[in-house]
Amino acid sequence: MNINLMLTFGIVLVTLLVPISALQVGAATLEWSKFWQIRTYLVNYSGIVSMILMSMCITLSVKHWPLERWLGGLDKQYRLHKYLGISAVFSVLFHWMSFLSDDFAMDLGYVAAKDETYPFWKLIDSLGDPAQLIGEFGFYFSAAFVLIAWIKKFKHNVFQLTHKVLPYLYLLLVLHMIMFFDASLWLSFPGAILFIVSGLATVGCLITIFNLNGTKKRYKAQVKDIKPINNGIEVTLKIDAPEFVYQSGQFAFVGFDDKERPHPFSLASPYHNDGNVRLMIKANGDYTNSLMNTLAVGQMAQIEGPYGCFNFQDDAHQHIWFAAGIGIAPFLTAIEMVGKAKVVNLFYSYREEDKTLLAELQQRAKQVGISLHLRNTSVEDRFSSEEVISYVEKITHCSVWFCGPSELGKTLERDFIKANLPARSFHRELFEFR
Ligand SMILES: Cc1cc2nc3c(=O)[nH]c(=O)nc-3n(C[C@H](O)[C@H](O)[C@H](O)COP(=O)(O)OP(=O)(O)OC[C@H]3O[C@@H](n4cnc5c(N)ncnc54)[C@H](O)[C@@H]3O)c2cc1C
Incomplete structure (x- = not known):
């Protein structure tokens, strides 16, 4: 048990x-x-x-x-x-x-x-x-x-x-x-x-x-752009509500004017007050698979949020970011916002190579001075905890932000805590609520 x-x-x-x-x-x-x-x-x-x-x-x-x-x-x-x-x-x-x-x-x-x-x-x-x-x-x-x-x-x-x-x-x-x-x-x-x-x-x-749960944070939106990504789509929403303000790393529930209840997705672009929000949606199950073929530019949508406290806000001098697969989405909001202010090492492991996304990561990381470590786990071994920990300058002045599979997160958390990271400095965003 x-x-x-x-x-x-x-x-x-x-x-x-x-x-x-x-x-x-x-x-x-x-x-x-x-x-x-x-x-x-x-x-x-x-x-x-x-x-x-x-x-x-x-x-x-x-x-x-x-x-x-x-x-x-x-x-x-x-x-x-x-x-x-x-x-x-x-x-x-x-x-x-x-x-x-x-x-x-x-x-x-x-x-x-x-x-x-x-x-x-x-x-x-x-x-x-x-x-x-x-x-x-x-x-x-x-x-x-x-x-x-x-x-x-x-x-x-x-x-x-x-x-x-x-x-x-x-x-x-x-x-x-x-x-x-x-x-x-x-x-x-x-x-x-x-x-x-x-x-x-x-x-x-x-x-x-009476379906009032979250209505205070619900806004109308429209699909402005759709681009294919590996095993999914990148969607840009246009939200006509200046009140919709979010922090890096937060997420929202998004519905596309269909019968389905809104699904949670990370907001994958830094906040700009132009109303544009980027989402990276992986075809993970029945509904997200169906979106690949049915979603169209101009379609009405609904966004409810922002939610979440995976917002990179702390006073740690160094950040270790660990993303796996589509778990990269929340980090895409933080590269410029946080990367300029802190020493950041971003570890990104993936199984399907998305050349456009990798090029974007490399270019943005270089611009702000983030150390980027990439690993294609379909051809190489995974990052080991020891390898990740070896980049830490001073464990008590560091925090870890993880978004990826639950078991991987638990292992990394256990190993970091063994290496004396205070438990409160390990932050995990899990892409599941159940
Ligand atoms: C905080 C958070 C942020 C997320 N961000 C992203 C992201 O940026 N990109 C991305 O591709 N995926 C993200 N996900 C996962 C995404 O929500 C699920 O992959 C998607 O909802 C799957 O729906 P489905 O019907 O296609 O698959 P299903 O096979 O029906 O569901 C797969 C799993 O997704 C979860 N799920 C399904 N429907 C809902 C729902 N309405 N509300 C909550 N959870 C649900 C459940 O854990 C379920 O077991 C995020 C999840 C969470 C909790």
């Missing part, structure tokens, strides 16, 4: 169980044996924890709020969203198991059937099946949707479809919570937190349901 997942699972479990001993929840009374006390506590508490985790997960799915600035970029925001979603499923599983624990315990003969006197269980009895059904099916569906998001074998459009349903599912679970939540619990500390986060998440759901 992946270390992040184990950590997530561990945190949920500890969060759920610590209060049993620390706060002595579940102490037996004359009327209520320890089993029933603990069961009631676990059902209530795991329900609260699940709803808090789920609410935070939903809140982080909203691009609308300035959360990404605090979290270091939309990719980090979505990563946290993903782990909160997974944690919520573990926690909901715990909630469901706690709920069913009396059946298991009675079947095993551990406790005798109980005539309900406790108000919480009396309430559940009186609400009957509908409230329980909402919770039960809410759990099945949310677990299935999280699995779909997690298992990359499921196509992106299946993932997107299930994610469209999630806000409605969350609202049903809020209903389940309101039906079961004892009024006095709202006045407790966890109840107050739950009230705030579920309120925020409900607003977040409505923003998503």
Whole structure:
């Protein structure tokens, strides 16, 4: 199991169980044996924890709020969203198991059937099946949707479809919570937190349901030029909105007036206030492949952004840039802006040689004094970490900016950190959110 997942699972479990001993929840009374006390506590508490985790997960799915600035970029925001979603499923599983624990315990003969006197269980009895059904099916569906998001074998459009349903599912679970939540619990500390986060998440759901997520940053654009590149196209968009201002290395969601939801692409030209923006689009899957034949000059488009904090802004004296394949796109915005101010070594590895792009890189790097290291990995070995690290002048005054395959990035990050690079100085832009 992946270390992040184990950590997530561990945190949920500890969060759920610590209060049993620390706060002595579940102490037996004359009327209520320890089993029933603990069961009631676990059902209530795991329900609260699940709803808090789920609410935070939903809140982080909203691009609308300035959360990404605090979290270091939309990719980090979505990563946290993903782990909160997974944690919520573990926690909901715990909630469901706690709920069913009396059946298991009675079947095993551990406790005798109980005539309900406790108000919480009396309430559940009186609400009957509908409230329980909402919770039960809410759990099945949310677990299935999280699995779909997690298992990359499921196509992106299946993932997107299930994610469209999630806000409605969350609202049903809020209903389940309101039906079961004892009024006095709202006045407790966890109840107050739950009230705030579920309120925020409900607003977040409505923003998503009414398609308002990101609208503040959405602008009309037009395809001005299209050029072929290796296994893709270079597109120039004309954006008629002076408010659309971006930093080097940022990206935007771009739609081409078709049925497809906008896809993220790095802005691959330095910002000029002439409204022109260059994109480098690699044919990576169904949609990007179809764009190769269908996109036409003059076509209307839509751009939403900018997003991201892969913006080369720090006070390091030396920058190591590492790009692989289409991962070169964000660096194309920064060559002049950053290259003149810092000592930059740009490592670019590719499998398909694009002579025009290489000539452009060589010319622009030479002009600003960037050291360019090129490697065609279809005929040569990859850059090794040692080779890249050997160009570092002083590791504590350096930062690394990486955009390329995830595994390569992880290896490079591990080796740089081993060589004493502070972890916060390694920046990775991954071309995937899942
Ligand atoms: C921050 C960021 C910047 C990117 N910049 C570039 C770039 O400059 N040039 C480039 O060629 N590619 C870039 N990509 C990758 C690009 O978005 C995907 O290659 C493209 O969306 C694939 O779509 P598809 O339907 O053709 O392929 P599919 O096979 O359907 O998808 C392949 C993968 O692309 C991702 N993806 C697909 N659709 C979306 C979507 N609507 N929103 C988010 N992710 C999606 C998913 O991870 C999916 O698993 C970037 C991705 C991110 C996250």
